[in-house]
Each structure stands twice: as C-alpha cells, then as structure tokens.
Amino acid sequence: MKTESLPPPTPSAEGHWVEGELVRSLMRTQRNTQWVGLALVAIIVGVLWDDTSPLLISVWLLLMLAMTAWRLGILRLYEREVMQEGTDEHLAFFRRHRLVWPLSALAWGLATMLYFDRTSLADQFVCWLAVAGLAMFSINTLSSQRPVMRGYLDTFAATALAVIGWRMAGELGLQGPTYHWWLVALLLILWQVLRHAGDRLHDTHRRNFELQFRNTQLIDSLTRQTQAALDAVEIKNRFLASAAHDIRQPVHALGLYADWLGSEPELVHELAPKIVESTKAVNRLFDSLFDLARLDSGKIRLNIEPVSVVKLLRELELQYRPLCEAKGLKFRLHLRPGTAVSDPILLQRIVGNLISNAVKYTQKGGILVAARATREGLRIEIWDTGVGIAPVHQREIFREFYKVPGHAGTEEGFGLGLYIVGRLTHILGHPLELRSRVGRGTVFRLMLHPTDPRAAADRAVASVARMGREP
Known part of the structure; x- marks a missing residue:
C-alpha cells in the first residue's frame, strides 16, 4: 500500500496542540507542588504557633488544608478522567478549574497577616524566606501556563501588599519602622523579577513544544516518504515482472511464426494473420505503457x-x-x-x-x-x-x-x-x-x-x- 502524505500543519493546529501540551505540563507538576506547599505550611505554623493568635493561625491552617484538599481532588479527577484524553479535553478541563491557582495564591498572601510586624524579626525572616521560596517555586511549576503563573504571582503580591498596607497605614498610621518601606520595595522588585523570569520560562516551554510538534511532523513526513519510496520500488518490481511476462508471450510467438515462415514460406497466408495479431498484441501492450508513462510523468496535454x-x-x-x-x-x-x-x-x-x-x-x-x-x-x-x-x-x-x-x-x-x-x-x-x-x-x-x-x-x-x- 502506498502511504498518503499529509499537508503541512496549519499554525492553528500547531497552536492548539501546543496549548494542550502546556496544560499537560502544568498538571504533571501539581502533585509535587502540593507536598512542597504542605511542608511550607507546616514550617510557618511551627514558627508562629507561640507568637501569633492560636485562633487566627488555626483559621489560616484550616483554609490552607481546605485549598490543598480541593487541589488534590482536582488532580485526582484529572488523572482519572482527563490525563489519557486529547487536547480538547485538556483545554476544557483547564478552563473549568483555572480559578484554583489564584485562590491558592490569595490564601498564601493572607499568611502575611500572621507574621508581618506581629512577630520577632527572626520569625518574620523565616516566614518571608518560606513565602519567597514558594513564589520562586511557583514560576517553575506554573510557567507552562502564562495566565496561571501571572495570576498566581499577581494575586499573591497584591494580597501581601494589601495586608502590609493595612498594617502600615490603617493600624500604624505610617509611623512604623523604616524597614517596612524597604520591605515593600523588595516585595515589588521580587514580584516583577519573578514575573519576568516566569515569562521567559513560559517562552522556553512553548518553543520546546513547538519544536516537538514540528519534529514529530517531520519524522512522520520522512516516514511516509520512506514508505512511499519502498512502495515505489515494490511497484517497479511488480511492473517489470508483469511487463516481462506479458510482453514475452506475443514476442515469443512472433519469433516462432517468423522462423516458421522462413522455413516454410508457402504457409504465408496461414501465418500472416497470426503475425499481425501478435504484432497488434505487442502494440496494445506498449500503448498501455505509454499511456501510463504520460499520466505518471505529468506530460499529458489537455485539448478541451x-x-x-x-x-x-x-x-x-x-x-x-x-x-x-x-x-x-x-x-x-x-x-x-x-x-x-x-x-x-x-x-x-x-x-x-x-x-x-x-x-x-x-x-x-x-x-x-x-x-x-x-x-x-x-x-x-x-x-x-x-x-x-x-x-x-x-x-x-x-x-x-x-x-x-x-x-x-x-x-x-x-x-x-x-x-x-x-x-x-x-x-x-x-x-x-x-x-x-x-x-x-x-x-x-x-x-x-x-x-x-x-x-x-x-x-x-x-x-x-x-x-x-x-x-
């Protein structure tokens, strides 16, 4: 069988496939992300348990556990119903559940209420370090989807800045220590740096998947061309075998009649019609070959x-x-x-x-x-x-x-x-x-x-x- 070549992929088809693979890449990182998040939650709770209101920290802990359970439920649903499906199913699943990431970032941003200017500088340093590590980790796990990554960072930074602003302006009347302003500046710089790094990582992910798609198309095309070449050799062999078999019969008959006529010329009236028929048979075979050659070479000329x-x-x-x-x-x-x-x-x-x-x-x-x-x-x-x-x-x-x-x-x-x-x-x-x-x-x-x-x-x-x- 000859292999059918497919036309080159359209940009829309490539983009559609790439978007689906980016969703796959995002979902592959989510299980590890949950365990890292739970570990950081445990660190923050352990550091702040003796310095913060037990009620406030318990409410935040319950909120984080509820968010983790929600995300794990979504992950199980994905693994059970969507992971083995195609691009359309992945994109539809992502559209249905995309709000889970900014809501998680909101919960993490609210953690600022537990420690900013409410605990010792050492405890604040540990908490800020944990949160910064989470933000940096998020750009690696979420950058395959630019809107998710940006939404996560923006929500987290906006929530943290809102909490800090309320503490500085609403509760302290802008009379707090100077390091508050440096902390705000540092948070703004970190936000923009992480956003820029996430964009670059996303571009890298996208280019990798685009190259993967094109390489797959190229490999498929080369496979089809190789198969077409093998099929062409097979057809040529069949053609030569068929031609040799079919032409040999009338040509062999012509030779026999010619030898017979040479040795017994008095049989010319009996042999001549047979020679004519054998010649016509050869002509018909060659006519078929010439017709086929013209069709296959594209040299057929139309005169309508x-x-x-x-x-x-x-x-x-x-x-x-x-x-x-x-x-x-x-x-x-x-x-x-x-x-x-x-x-x-x-x-x-x-x-x-x-x-x-x-x-x-x-x-x-x-x-x-x-x-x-x-x-x-x-x-x-x-x-x-x-x-x-x-x-x-x-x-x-x-x-x-x-x-x-x-x-x-x-x-x-x-x-x-x-x-x-x-x-x-x-x-x-x-x-x-x-x-x-x-x-x-x-x-x-x-x-x-x-x-x-x-x-x-x-x-x-x-x-x-x-x-x-x-x-």
Missing part, C-alpha cells in the same frame, strides 16, 4: 473542445467491429446525436479501453455501445455479455496492474486498461458507473459532463502528485 459523440463512436466501430466478428460476437451501435465538451483523444482512449475490455472478456453474445440523453446530460454506455465482475473485485479493477483472478484474457495485458480509464475519467470530470453480474455481463456508463479546462488541468497535476500516496 466540442466532440461529436456520433463521430467518435463511428470511428471506434471501425476499429472494434472486426475484432468482435473475429470472435463470433455481435457488435451493435446505438447513436444519439450530441456534443460533449472534452478532450477528443483522451475521451476516445477511455471509450476504446472500455470496448476493448468488453471484447476481451466476452466469449459469446455481443457488445452494445450506446449514446443516450439523460436528465444529467449525454451518456455513453458499453454493455457486454461477458463473464461479469464479482462485487469483491469491482473496486479493485481500477487499481494499477490488477487482474481479476481466474478471468480468461487477463494474460493478454498488464492490468492497466481500467486503471488508465479511472485516471482519465477523473481528470476530465466524466463520472464512470459500473454494474455487473457474474456470468451475465457488465455495463459501464460514462457521464459526459462538460470538462472545465482549468479544473481538469488542476486534477491532472493533483493526480501526478498523488501517485506516491494512493493505495
């Missing part, structure tokens, strides 16, 4: 013009009626005057291949070639009373080199006739319908929709481009 269907079918009658009569078959022609807008040479090749196929697989009865007017336009039909095609093979017969197993006559060609018909009808925009019953015969109906030159040229180019990708 009005085509007289009556004239077209009369010319084909002159070519194929003798073949039918030589096999004892009836050849009937039903004409309906009309004009098709198409390429006359390619259209003749399509109908000719269908008639040739009908003659090849019909041993008794006959062939009917008809032009009919329908509601959708002019249509050409080729009926035969041949062996018929089983449903399992009706799609396969349009594949390259495919021959229906067990059909008499398959040894006479490469299995390219209907493949070429399928390619040409697609290019010209003439839908082809097949109906067949095993043992009763087959009918092909070719709808002669007007061919648009530009669309046909585009389909011809696309047909060549798909050669390495279609099964």
Whole structure:
C-alpha cells in the first residue's frame, strides 16, 4: 500500500496542540507542588504557633488544608478522567478549574497577616524566606501556563501588599519602622523579577513544544516518504515482472511464426494473420505503457473542445467491429446525436479501453455501445455479455496492474486498461458507473459532463502528485 502524505500543519493546529501540551505540563507538576506547599505550611505554623493568635493561625491552617484538599481532588479527577484524553479535553478541563491557582495564591498572601510586624524579626525572616521560596517555586511549576503563573504571582503580591498596607497605614498610621518601606520595595522588585523570569520560562516551554510538534511532523513526513519510496520500488518490481511476462508471450510467438515462415514460406497466408495479431498484441501492450508513462510523468496535454459523440463512436466501430466478428460476437451501435465538451483523444482512449475490455472478456453474445440523453446530460454506455465482475473485485479493477483472478484474457495485458480509464475519467470530470453480474455481463456508463479546462488541468497535476500516496 502506498502511504498518503499529509499537508503541512496549519499554525492553528500547531497552536492548539501546543496549548494542550502546556496544560499537560502544568498538571504533571501539581502533585509535587502540593507536598512542597504542605511542608511550607507546616514550617510557618511551627514558627508562629507561640507568637501569633492560636485562633487566627488555626483559621489560616484550616483554609490552607481546605485549598490543598480541593487541589488534590482536582488532580485526582484529572488523572482519572482527563490525563489519557486529547487536547480538547485538556483545554476544557483547564478552563473549568483555572480559578484554583489564584485562590491558592490569595490564601498564601493572607499568611502575611500572621507574621508581618506581629512577630520577632527572626520569625518574620523565616516566614518571608518560606513565602519567597514558594513564589520562586511557583514560576517553575506554573510557567507552562502564562495566565496561571501571572495570576498566581499577581494575586499573591497584591494580597501581601494589601495586608502590609493595612498594617502600615490603617493600624500604624505610617509611623512604623523604616524597614517596612524597604520591605515593600523588595516585595515589588521580587514580584516583577519573578514575573519576568516566569515569562521567559513560559517562552522556553512553548518553543520546546513547538519544536516537538514540528519534529514529530517531520519524522512522520520522512516516514511516509520512506514508505512511499519502498512502495515505489515494490511497484517497479511488480511492473517489470508483469511487463516481462506479458510482453514475452506475443514476442515469443512472433519469433516462432517468423522462423516458421522462413522455413516454410508457402504457409504465408496461414501465418500472416497470426503475425499481425501478435504484432497488434505487442502494440496494445506498449500503448498501455505509454499511456501510463504520460499520466505518471505529468506530460499529458489537455485539448478541451466540442466532440461529436456520433463521430467518435463511428470511428471506434471501425476499429472494434472486426475484432468482435473475429470472435463470433455481435457488435451493435446505438447513436444519439450530441456534443460533449472534452478532450477528443483522451475521451476516445477511455471509450476504446472500455470496448476493448468488453471484447476481451466476452466469449459469446455481443457488445452494445450506446449514446443516450439523460436528465444529467449525454451518456455513453458499453454493455457486454461477458463473464461479469464479482462485487469483491469491482473496486479493485481500477487499481494499477490488477487482474481479476481466474478471468480468461487477463494474460493478454498488464492490468492497466481500467486503471488508465479511472485516471482519465477523473481528470476530465466524466463520472464512470459500473454494474455487473457474474456470468451475465457488465455495463459501464460514462457521464459526459462538460470538462472545465482549468479544473481538469488542476486534477491532472493533483493526480501526478498523488501517485506516491494512493493505495
């Protein structure tokens, strides 16, 4: 099977995938974050227990435990229902639960009420160190999502500054020690530094995922191209084997007839028709090869013009009626005057291949070639009373080199006739319908929709481009 190449990813598809991976990265860090947070809560409570109101610190402790339980519940829900799902599910989950991070930051910011200017400088130093460490740790764990990281830092800093401002202005009337102002300045500087560092970390995360996405696309593309190259080698080998087998028979027959004629020239009247038939067989094989080569190389030239269907079918009658009569078959022609807008040479090749196929697989009865007017336009039909095609093979017969197993006559060609018909009808925009019953015969109906030159040229180019990708 040939591998189908995918078009290059669109920026929106890449961005969508990257956003999903950023959410995955955020959620992967949350379990460790909870344990670190609980450890810092324990440190702050232990340091302040003897210096702060037991009621106040107990309320804050209960608040932090409730926030931790909420975040752990969200994490379990994620691991149970979302972790193995796709990008859309991750983004939807994140939108539903994104408020948990700023609310956690609010709870941490309220801790400032427990120690700022209410305990010894040593205890305040330990608490500020723990909180600063938490803020620095947060930019590593939350920076994969810029809005979350910024929201967390902004909420934490705003809450802490509000508490400090209330203590300095509301309770102390701005008469507190000078170090309060330096502490506010330090907090503002730390806030902006952490924000800037978080932005840079986020950009690094995003670039890494963008590179991962593009590398994955590149690897997939290289894999498809490698598979296409292997398939091309396989097709070439099949083609050479088929060509060698099919051409050898009529060429070998020609050699035998020529030797026979050389030794017994009096048999010229008996041998000449056989030599002619063998020559025609070789010509038909080479015609198929040339048609295939033109299609695959993209050198097919379209000449779209009005085509007289009556004239077209009369010319084909002159070519194929003798073949039918030589096999004892009836050849009937039903004409309906009309004009098709198409390429006359390619259209003749399509109908000719269908008639040739009908003659090849019909041993008794006959062939009917008809032009009919329908509601959708002019249509050409080729009926035969041949062996018929089983449903399992009706799609396969349009594949390259495919021959229906067990059909008499398959040894006479490469299995390219209907493949070429399928390619040409697609290019010209003439839908082809097949109906067949095993043992009763087959009918092909070719709808002669007007061919648009530009669309046909585009389909011809696309047909060549798909050669390495279609099964």
